[in-house]
Amino acid sequence: MELDGLANSSGEWLKGSGPESDIVVSSRIRLARNLADFPFISRATEADRTEIERSLHGRVEELRASGEVPTSTFYINVEELEGIDRQFLVERQLISREHAESEGARAVLVDPDERFSVMINEEDHLRFQVMQSGLSLESAWELANRLDDLIEDKLTYAFSDKLGYLTACPTNVGTGLRVSVMLHLPALVITRQIEKVFRSLQKINLAVRGLYGEGSQAMGDFYQVSNQITLGQTEEELTKKVADVVPVLIDYERQAREFLVRESHETLHDRVSRAYGILRTAQTISSEETMHLLSSVRMGVNLGLIGELPIPTINKLFIHTQPAHLQKIAGSELESTERNIERASYLRRHLEIDKPGNPSKN
Amino acid sequence: MKCQRCERQATFHITDLIDGKPNELHLCEECAQTFLSPSEEEASEVLPAMAGLLAQHLAVGETADDLARLDQRCCPICGISFLEFRKQGRLGCPHDYVYFADELEPLLINIHDQSHHIGKVPKRCSQGADQQTQLIRLRREMKEAIATENYEEASKLRDQIREISGQVHQAGGSEGLSQ
Numbered sequence: 001m002e003l004d005g006l007a008n009s010s011g012e013w014l015k016g017s018g019p020e021s022d023i024v025v026s027s028r029i030r031l032a033r034n035l036a037d038f039p040f041i042s043r044a045t046e047a048d049r050t051e052i053e054r055s056l057h058g059r060v061e062e063l064r065a066s067g068e069v070p071t072s073t074f075y076i077n078v079e080e081l082e083g084i085d086r087q088f089l090v091e092r093q094l095i096s097r098e099h100a101e102s103e104g105a106r107a108v109l110v111d112p113d114e115r116f117s118v119m120i121n122e123e124d125h126l127r128f129q130v131m132q133s134g135l136s137l138e139s140a141w142e143l144a145n146r147l148d149d150l151i152e153d154k155l156t157y158a159f160s161d162k163l164g165y166l167t168a169c170p171t172n173v174g175t176g177l178r179v180s181v182m183l184h185l186p187a188l189v190i191t192r193q194i195e196k197v198f199r200s201l202q203k204i205n206l207a208v209r210g211l212y213g214e215g216s217q218a219m220g221d222f223y224q225v226s227n228q229i230t231l232g233q234t235e236e237e238l239t240k241k242v243a244d245v246v247p248v249l250i251d252y253e254r255q256a257r258e259f260l261v262r263e264s265h266e267t268l269h270d271r272v273s274r275a276y277g278i279l280r281t282a283q284t285i286s287s288e289e290t291m292h293l294l295s296s297v298r299m300g301v302n303l304g305l306i307g308e309l310p311i312p313t314i315n316k317l318f319i320h321t322q323p324a325h326l327q328k329i330a331g332s333e334l335e336s337t338e339r340n341i342e343r344a345s346y347l348r349r350h351l352e353i354d355k356p357g358n359p360s361k362n
Numbered sequence: 363m364k365c366q367r368c369e370r371q372a373t374f375h376i377t378d379l380i381d382g383k384p385n386e387l388h389l390c391e392e393c394a395q396t397f398l399s400p401s402e403e404e405a406s407e408v409l410p411a412m413a414g415l416l417a418q419h420l421a422v423g424e425t426a427d428d429l430a431r432l433d434q435r436c437c438p439i440c441g442i443s444f445l446e447f448r449k450q451g452r453l454g455c456p457h458d459y460v461y462f463a464d465e466l467e468p469l470l471i472n473i474h475d476q477s478h479h480i481g482k483v484p485k486r487c488s489q490g491a492d493q494q495t496q497l498i499r500l501r502r503e504m505k506e507a508i509a510t511e512n513y514e515e516a517s518k519l520r521d522q523i524r525e526i527s528g529q530v531h532q533a534g535g536s537e538g539l540s541q
Contacts, residue, residue, distance in 0.1 A: 036456060037494035037527075039440045043454035045505060123452070145482070152484050156494060158456035163470075164479025166456040170466060171473055173459070175481040205475075232476020 003076075003085050006092065007328040011114025011131065013093075014319065016311035018134020022302040023250050025182040025222065025315065027137045029144040029239075032167045032176035033126040033151070034158040040168035041121060046104055049121055053105040055155065056120045060109055063150055074110045079103075084333065087324035093131070095119055116143060118151075123168050124176070126151065137179055137243050141235060164231065174231030179242040182211070183249060186221040186299045187256035194223075197252060205229050206245060220291035220298075220318055225249065257303060272300030276309075280351045284340040290321045290347065309351070317350060365390035437461045439499045457495045493526050500526070 013026035034040060038052050063069040078086060078099060086100040095108050099122040106121035119127040128147050130140040158166040164174040172178070188194045198208045211222040225245065227238050260268045275296035278285075298314045300306045319325060321343050327334050330342055365372040370390035433445035442454030444462060453459070459466060470477050500523045507516035 034456065037497040039455040039498050039502075040453055042450060042452040043440045043442055045501075047505075048501065148482075149485070152486060156486050157484050159484050160456075160459060160479075162478055163459055164481060165484075166459050168452045170453065170470055173470065174474065174476075174479045177481070229474045229476070231470060231474035232478055232480060234481045238481075 003088060003328065005112075006110075006114075007088065007325065010312070010316040010319065011092065013114065013131035013133050014312065014315040015133045016315050018132065018136055020246075020250055021134035021311070023184055023253050024135040024246060025133075025184055027132045027135055027140050028178075028180045028182070028224075029128075029130045029137065029140040030178040030180070031126075031128040031144050031148055032124040032172045032178075033128070033148065033165055034124050034167060035126075036156045036158045038125065041102075041123060041125070042168060044121075049105040052125050053107055053120055056126065056151070057107065059151055059154055060118075062154070068150055069109075069147075070111065072112045074112065076108050076110060078106045078108055084324050084327055088328055091319060091322040091324050094129075096122060096127075098123060099127075116147060118147065124172070135181060135243070135246055137181070137239050141179070141239050145235070171228075172230050175233070175235050175238060177230055177235050177238055178226050179239050180224045180226035181242060181246055182222055182224050183246075183253070184220075184222055184295070184298060185249070185253050186295050187260055188253055189221050190260060191256045193252070193256060197249065201225060201245065204241075204245070206242065219288070220295040222295075222318075257299070261303060268303075269300075269305055272296050272303075272305045276300065276306055276351075279347050282344040282347065284337075285344045285347065286340055287322060287343065290343060291318065294318055294321075313350065317347065321346060363388050365393055367393040432465060435462075439495055439502075441502060455495070455498050457498070493529060497523060497526055 013028075016025075018024075018027075035052060035055070038044060038048050041049070044052070057075065060069065060075060064071050064073065076089075078089070078095065081089075086095070089095040089108065089110075090097050090100045092114070094110050094114065094117040096119065099106060099108070099119050102122075104121065106119075108120065109118040111117065114131060116128065116130045119129070128144050130144040130147070132140045160166060165176040167173050167176055185194060185197075188197060201208055205228045207226050207228045209224045209226070211219045211224070225242065227242055230238070233241075275293040279290070279293050279297060294314060294317055297306060297309070298311070301309050301311060301314065320329065323339055326339055326342050326346060329346070334342055363372045364370070366388050368390060370393075372388035372390055433448070434443060436443045437454060437458050438461065439457040440455035442458060444465065447453055447458070447462070453462075467477055500519050504516050504519040504523065507513070507519060
């Protein structure tokens with residue numbers, strides 16, 4: 001099925017190009033929408049959920065038939081998926097954990113290049129998500145806005161003149177817009193300045209989350225910075241507010257990196273080289289350790305301490321070494337111990353230290 | 363008034379429900395924050411705890427009686443009670459924003475600093491929105507009628523649903539074609 005194709009590829013947002021992509025991994029826009037004639041998901045009956053999914057699926061099919069949405073998109077029935085496939089979509093950031101773990105009729109429309117996904121029956125009836133590599137929030141907003149217009153052309157959203165788009169949670173009401181950038185900030189973590197940065201972001205109503213959004217730990221020194229407020233400002237203003245703070249964060253991170261290079265070059269070089277060494281030679285390794293070490297290697301490449309490794313390869317390794325990805329790639333279910341062995345083997349293969357004649361395949 | 367937990371001035375006046383019984387608390391900002399923050403257990407229960415946490419702020423300045431009365435109010439469309447909203451941090455239907463407007467206003471200002479939308483407006487104006495809201499209520503009532511084996515009522519409701527759906531659909535269709 002379609003997911004197997006995705007398992008061996010990597011999405012648009014991982015390609016490691018775009019402005020400031022050494023620090024800004026990706027830009028994301030999310031829009032929350034609800035249909036006017038159904039209760040929100042928490043009060044929806046199974047029949048309601050089925051009807052919402054049917055109606056939105058119908059609209060998606062019309063748009064595919066007319067070519068307004070690419071026919072190459074996949075419409076995936078999330079309810080029918082195996083647990084591992086749902087987890088795979090979460091690791092790929094195409095659906096949220098909440099969407100994977102909830103129950104009842106639900107689906108996701110996925111662009112094959114992973115430039116966008118549309119979740120149906122998540123916390124809201126519709127969640128549009130647009131992902132781009134590097135810092136390009138404006139073009140991400142344009143695409144999200146266009147997708148929203150296409151769906152809205154034939155369906156009526158819950159909207160009030162005073163409060164804007166009505167959402168299940170009052171924290172999203174108004175624009176329903178979440179603008180976020182994923183940043184790789186290892187030097188601010190090493191120099192222990194990250195907490196200070198977060199506190200100042202919170203003061204200007206920006207939220208900081210980990211790699212997998214709400215409630216997730218910051219893995220591999222990746223942080224998502226996003227707007228907290230969704231009401232009382234235009235989409236452009238909200239986008240600009242996040243876009244404006246990013247150069248400041250980039251500058252802090254660059255200063256911290258320069259400081260490390262200048263003040264403790266050997267320690268930094270040692271840290272990066274050891275991380276690279278372990279990733280290329282380990283025989284068993286956990287997901288957590290992998291993320292941690294890949295983070296050092298990623299910074300090392302960006303600082304020119306490791307020459308030969310392309311950033312897209314590292315970006316891909318962050319995602320492809322996660323549990324569901326490893327199992328999809330291996331083609332079988334693996335226990336935690338087996339996964340750690342498989343992960344180490346996968347890393348060795350992709351960091352090219354295994355020589356021919358070595359028992360591991362590929 | 364002094365904070366009940368330290369020596370500072372109490373600036374937060376909170377009504378807490380313990381086993382359904384209201385309990386008045388007077389706290390300084392710091393103690394109020396600690397009090398209102400969910401324990402680790404609660405936090406893992408309700409992931410996006412923020413809405414729930416902020417919903418608790420609503421209690422500020424209300425008497426226990428007011429709060430208890432408010433908690434019992436139910437939206438006539440989807441049937442959610444205010445207490446359920448406070449517990450889960452999620453509303454039940456679009457009409458809740460109308461029905462609980464007075465209670466939500468301070469919450470929205472607390473979250474967003476604003477209470478008026480100035481962003482994108484959908485091209486399709488929700489002129490049929492009232493009817494669409496009624497559809498939510500009618501479907502719920504039909505389900506209840508079926509559950510209590512009141513089939514006569516259920517069949518009446520089904521006819522009403524069909525009639526309104528037809529109108530809403532027609533309105534939508536003509537607008538779609540004119541695009």
